[in-house]
Amino acid sequence: MITEFGHFALVMALAVAVLQASLPMVGAARHNGTLMAFAAPAAVTQALLVILAFAALTHAFVTSDFSVAVVAQNSHSLKPMLYKVAGVWGNHEGSLLLWILILAVFGAAVALVGTNLPPLLKARALAVQAMISVGFILFILLTSNPFHRLDPPPLDGNGLNPLLQDPGLAFHPPMLYLGYVGFSMAFSFAVAGLIEGKVDSAWARWVRPWTLVAWIALTLGITGGSWWAYYTLGWGGWWYWDPTENASFMPWLAGTALLHSASVVEKRGALKSWTVFLAIVTFGFSLLGTFLVRSGVLTSVHSFASDPARGAFILLLLLLMVGGSFILFAVRAPSMQAGGLFAPLSREGSLLFNNVMMATGAATVLLGTLYPLIADALDMGKVSVGPPFFNAVFLPLMTPMIIAMAAGPMLSWKRADLKGLSQRLSGMLAVSVLVALAVWFAQGGSAGPWWAAGGFALAAWLMVGTAWDMIERIRLFRQPLGLSWRRAKGMPRASWGMAAAHFGVGLVILGITGSSAWKLEAIQNQHLNQTVSLGGWDLTLKGVEENHGPNYTASRATFDLTRDGKQIATLSPEKRQFLMPPRPATNAAIRTSLWGDIYVVVGDQAGDDSWVTRLYVNPMVPWMWIGAALMAAGGALSLTDLRHRIGVPKAAPSKGKTP
C-alpha cells in the first residue's frame, strides 16, 4: 500500500513539474506576476511529493518487502540495517529516484531561500529546473519504475553486490549525486539568463553559492569514491581513469572552472558568455556521466545495471537539454554585453587562462573516455584507453595551470604589475628549487623517477605562494600580531576559503606524487610464519582463521608488522565470501600514519599452510585525503561568506551597476 502511495506521489510530482515548467515561463514572457509566482510553491510541492516517493521506497527496503521488484533484486533480509537503507540507492531505479529527489530539493531550496531574487530570473530558473525534473521523472516512470511489484513475491531477496556493502557506499553516491545534480541549478540560471538576455553580477552572485554547494559535494564524492576503491577493491590503487571515475571528474573540472569564472562575472562583469557556456557544459558533463554509467556504452569496473533502452532515453534527455541550451546560447550569447576589459596580465587574465586549461583538461578526459566508443563506431576495433594516455596528456596540461594558480590571487584586477611581485615570485621559485633538490637527493638521484622532484617543486610553489599571499594580506610580521589578527578576522571568508582550497590542492599533488613515485609492492605465496620485507617493513603471516559475519564467511589473516625487530602493529585483512549473492570480496588491512600506508591483502589459499598475499607500501596517500578534505572545507568556508548569504545587496541599485 505504501509502495503504491509512493508511486502515486511520483506521478503527482510529474504533474506538478509539468505545470512548474510551463506556467511561469508563459508568465515571464507576458509579465504576468500571478503565473510567475506559481513557480515557488510548485517547486516546494514537487519536492515534498518526491520526498514522499523516496520515503515509500526506503520503507520497502527497511521492512524487506520482497514483493517490490527492486527490493527483491537488491536486498536480503539478513543484510545489516545500514545496507538496507543504503540499498535504496545501491541500484539503478533507486539511485535515479535519489537523483530526482536532490533535483527537486535544490529547486525547493531556491524557491524558499531566493525571496529577493529578481522575479523574472527566479520564475524562469525554476521553470527550467522543472523541465529537467519532467525529463527524469518520465525516465524513471517509463523505463525504471522502482515501485514495480512482483507476483508472487520471492521468499527472500537476491542481496546486494558485496562490493557495495560498505560504509563508503552509504556515503559516496549521494555525495556524487548532490554534486552532479547541484550543477543543474547553475544550468537553470544560465538558461534563464540566456532567455532574458541578461547576465550580470547579480546573476553571478546567485549562481555561485549553488555551484559551490555542488562543487563541495562533488569534491567529497570523488574523494569518497577514490577512498572506497582504495580499500575495497584490494589492488592498492586509488585512481584508474576508469570511465565511471572520469564521468565524475569531468563535471568537477568544468565546475571548478565555472566557480572561478562566475567570480569574474560577479566582480568585474567580464567573461559572461564564457561563464554561461561553462554552466551548460558542467551540467552537460553531469548528464553525460549519468548516461555513460547507465547506458552500458562503455565498460567499466564498477558500472552497475546497464541497459541500452535506458541509455537511449538518457541520451535523448541529454541532447534535448544540452543541445537546446546550446542553440539558445548560439542565438543569444553573441549579443550579450561584454564588460570589464582587462589586460592579459591581471587577475581576470590568470583566471581565464586557468579556465581554459581546466576546460581543455576536461576535453582530453572526455576524448580519452569516449575514444573506445568512437573507435568501435568507426570499426577501428576494440581499444581501451588507460592511465598512460591520461597521465601523458592530462598532467602536462595541469602543470602550467598550477603555476598560474599560485600567482593569480596576487595579481590585481584589470591590469597587474609583475615588478611588485618579482621578490615574492623569485622567493617562491627558490623554495621550489630547494625542495626539488632535496627530493632528488632523498630518493637517491635517478634511483627514483625524475618527476617526483618536479611534482614536489610544483606543490611547494603553490603552497608557499598561497601561504605567502595570505601573510602579505594580513601583514603578518610587519606589524604587531594583534593588528594582523584583526586584519585576518576582517578578511572575507571567501578569501580564506580560496587559500585553504588552493593549499589543499598542493597537499593533493604531494600525495599523488609521493604515492605514485615511491610505491612498493610484493605479491607472493606466503607460508605461515614466513616474513616478507618491503621497504624496511617486515610482515609476518601469523595465521589465517575462519570467521563469520552477518551475511558472509571470511578467512581472516593475521600479520605482525615490525620494523627493525620492533613490533608496530597487528594487521588483519579478510577475504570474504558473501552468501547472497555468493561473491568474494577483499577487505584490505591498512595501517595509516602521516607518512603513508602499509596495505595488506590476503587472497586464496595456495597450499596447506600458504596463502597468496599482496603487500603494498603506499607513501603519502593520506596527504591526498587530507588535501581533498581541505579543498572541500575551503569551499564550505567560502560558502559561509556573508556576501553570499545576503545574495543581492540592497544597496546595489543606488550605486549603479558594476561597470
Next chain:
Amino acid sequence: MNRLAYLLPLAVIAVLAVFFFIGLGRDPKLIPSVLIDKQVPDFTLAALPGRGDTGLSSADLKGHVTLVDIYGSWCIACEEEHPTLLAIKKSGDVPIHGIDWRDDPEQGARWLIAHGDPYTRVGIDPVPGRTAIDFGVTGAPESFIVDQNGVIRFKYIGPITPEVWRDTLLPIVRSLRK
C-alpha cells in the same frame, strides 16, 4: 567575437550524439575471446548428485558440435536464458552441456529440478571455479560453441534470448556442421 564560434558547441554535441547512438547499438563487452579457434582447456568435472551422468570433461566435447553453457544456481540472469535453453533442447538443434560454476552440488541439482534440465551433461566447477577461469569466463551466463574437434569457435556473454539463438548462434552451429 565571431558568431560562428558560438555555434561550435552545438556542432560538437551533434557529432558526439551520432557516436553515442551508434555506440548504444553495440555491446562493448563483446571482447573477442583469446581462446577463439583454440582447443578447449583440459578439464574433468564431477557430476551433479542424482543426475545420472558422469560429469563433464574436455573429451566429451569432441566428435560433434556442442554448446557449452556456464551457469550457476545463484545466477539470476541464468534463469532468464533457461527457457531458451529448454527450447533448444526440445528442437534438438545442438546438445548443450552445462558447467555449474562456483556452486554447491546439492543446490545446483535442486535448481535443475526446479527450473527444468536442458543439459546433456553437467559438470560441477566448485569455488574457486578453475575450469571456467580457464575458459576465460568473466561472469555467468556465458556460452561457447565448440566444434567437432573440440575447438572453441564462438563465445557469447550474457543470457541467450530466442533472438540471439535464432540470429547469431544457430547460424554458426549450422555452418560448423557442414
